[in-house]
Amino acid sequence: MKVYLKFDYAQMTKKIIQEKLSELGYKFSIIGFGELNFNEKIPTKNFNEITNIFNEYGIEIVENQKSILVQKIKDTIIEMVNTDKPMNIKSSVYIAEKLNLSYPYLSNVFSEVTYTSIENFIIIQKIELAKQLMINTAFNLTEISIQLNYSSVAHLSTQFKHMTGMTPSAFQKIITKRRKLSNKINN
Amino acid sequence: MTADYITICLADDDEDDRLFFTDAFDELRINTRVKTFKDGVELMNYLNHADSILPNVLFLDLNMPKKNGVECLLEIKKNVKFNDIAIAIYSTSSTEEHIEETFVNGANIYIKKPNDFENLKKILSEVVTINWQYHTSGLNKDNFLMRM
Numbered sequence: 373m374k375v376y377l378k379f380d381y382a383q384m385t386k387k388i389i390q391e392k393l394s395e396l397g398y399k400f401s402i403i404g405f406g407e408l409n410f411n412e413k414i415p416t417k418n419f420n421e422i423t424n425i426f427n428e429y430g431i432e433i434v435e436n437q438k439s440i441l442v443q444k445i446k447d448t449i450i451e452m453v454n455t456d457k458p459m460n461i462k463s464s465v466y467i468a469e470k471l472n473l474s475y476p477y478l479s480n481v482f483s484e485v486t487y488t489s490i491e492n493f494i495i496i497q498k499i500e501l502a503k504q505l506m507i508n509t510a511f512n513l514t515e516i517s518i519q520l521n522y523s524s525v526a527h528l529s530t531q532f533k534h535m536t537g538m539t540p541s542a543f544q545k546i547i548t549k550r551r552k553l554s555n556k557i558n559n
Numbered sequence: 560m561t562a563d564y565i566t567i568c569l570a571d572d573d574e575d576d577r578l579f580f581t582d583a584f585d586e587l588r589i590n591t592r593v594k595t596f597k598d599g600v601e602l603m604n605y606l607n608h609a610d611s612i613l614p615n616v617l618f619l620d621l622n623m624p625k626k627n628g629v630e631c632l633l634e635i636k637k638n639v640k641f642n643d644i645a646i647a648i649y650s651t652s653s654t655e656e657h658i659e660e661t662f663v664n665g666a667n668i669y670i671k672k673p674n675d676f677e678n679l680k681k682i683l684s685e686v687v688t689i690n691w692q693y694h695t696s697g698l699n700k701d702n703f704l705m706r707m
Contacts, residue, residue, distance in 0.1 A: 381697060430697075446696060486695070487589050487688050496692055503702040537669075537706030542659075546704060549663040 374555060378508050388429050396422070406447045442485045444471055445478055446493070453497045458521060463494060499535045502528065506544055513540055564590035565691060568614035570602040570631065571595070572623045576672075580618065583680045589687055599626025603634060606641065614644055616690050618670075621650040629661065636665035645690050645703060658706070667703045682707045 386402055393400055396418075399411040414422070423433055434440050448470050452463060459466065467490065468475040482490050498520050505516045517528040532540050567584060571577050577595045584591045594614070596602040602619075603626065605611050617635075621628040628648055635641045647668035648661050658669050668686055673679050686707065693703055 487691055493692070493696075496689070496698075500698055500702065504699070507702065536704055538704065543704055546659060546662045547702070549659075550665070553663060 376508065378504075385429075385431060388431070389426075392425050392429075393422070396425075398422075404447070406443055438481055438485055441471075441473075441478070441481055445482050445490065449490070449494055449497055453494065453501055453520070456519070464490070495531060495535060499532055502532060502540070503543065506540060507547055564592055565616065565687060565694065566612060566614045567591050567593045567616050567618065567687075568602065568605070569593060569595045569618040570597075570599060570623060570628070571618075571620040572598055573620070576620070579676060579679060580683070583676070583683045584687075586680060587684050587687060589691055591687065598623045599628070599631045602626075602631060606635070613641065615694055616645045616647060616687065618647045618649060619666075621648060621653070629664070632661065632664055632666060643700070645693065645700065647686060662704060667700070668705045668707065670707045 389402065389408065398414075401409050401411070403409055426433060434443055445467060448467050449463075452459065452466060464475045464479075467478060471478060479490055482488075482493070486493065488496075502516050502520060505511050505519070506513070511519070513528065514525045517525040520528065522528040522531075529540055532538075532543070536543060538546075569577060569580050571580070574597075577597075581593050581595065584593050594605070596605060599619075602617075606613065619628040619631055628650075632646060632648065635644065635646065645667045646665065647670055648666045649670035649672050651672045653671070661669060670682055670686070673682060686705070689705065690703075692698060693700055
């Protein structure tokens with residue numbers, strides 16, 4: 373038997389962190405996604421142990437200040453893209469207010485570290501979510517365009533084509549065929 | 560997990576093309592480490608060797624002697640050890656059916672070889688930049704399809 377899975381990465385990460393750190397007997401609190409506060413000072417030896425355990429799960433402790441800021445910007449964008457509520461302010465204003473820093477500054481740091489712009493990263497995330505919804509839900513493209521705050525389905529299609537070089541339906545066709553093929557191999 | 564460079568492998572039997580590619584990578588903003596191979600057999604020997612550093616992205620020419628690009632692709636896709644490698648196929652010309660087939664067989668990127676160096680640089684820069692986002696932002700690689 374074969375089933376398809378959908379993941380909530382934030383939930384998974386939180387659960388792993390809670391389980392592993394409780395096992396080791398640490399007192400801590402998780403402040404939002406991607407921020408962790410220990411209630412005590414951690415000796416270097418224990419800190420390395422935590423780092424190693426985290427790394428096994430692909431969780432990395434970010435040490436560089438710019439990387440921390442970039443991670444916060446990414447988290448804000450991912451949260452923004454994944455929310456069901458319609459956005460009534462510009463994303464640049466939203467991100468700047470949320471992080472309490474000027475947008476030009478955030479924009480500069482982001483491009484320097486990630487080699488892409490905040491605007492482009494937002495589009496990448498939106499297209500990723502569109503792909504997920506296309507594959508894992510019964511939503512049609514019009515419904516997906518509404519959920520992702522596009523002004524029209526044509527706008528979503530154009531952006532999809534611009535980012536991936538193919539139309540949403542060509543993408544869907546390939547993924548469907550791929551799954552059929554892997555089912556055939558595995559059965 | 561997040562190194563500050565991206566490792567790239569390239570298999571192409573044409574020496575000039577190999578040179579164009581490595582020159583183009585050298586001029587990118589993202590730091591790259593590039594290894595090149597002159598045919599599919601040489602490439603697969605390297606990948607299958609236990610000590611080899613597996614690439615983040617692999618560029619495969621379709622027409623190569625001994626073992627062609629599609630044969631390499633199928634072999635790589637059969638081995639779970641290579642799951643994390645993004646595969647970019649490139650070729651001078653191809654039919655729609657053929658392009659679709661390579662995607663279905665597991666390619667992530669399909670590039671039609673451009674005629675001039677400036678375009679090649681632009682395309683490779685886009686591919687490596689987007690791959691960098693997949694690499695550093697936990698995007699789902701199974702949904703990574705791109706046509707240039």
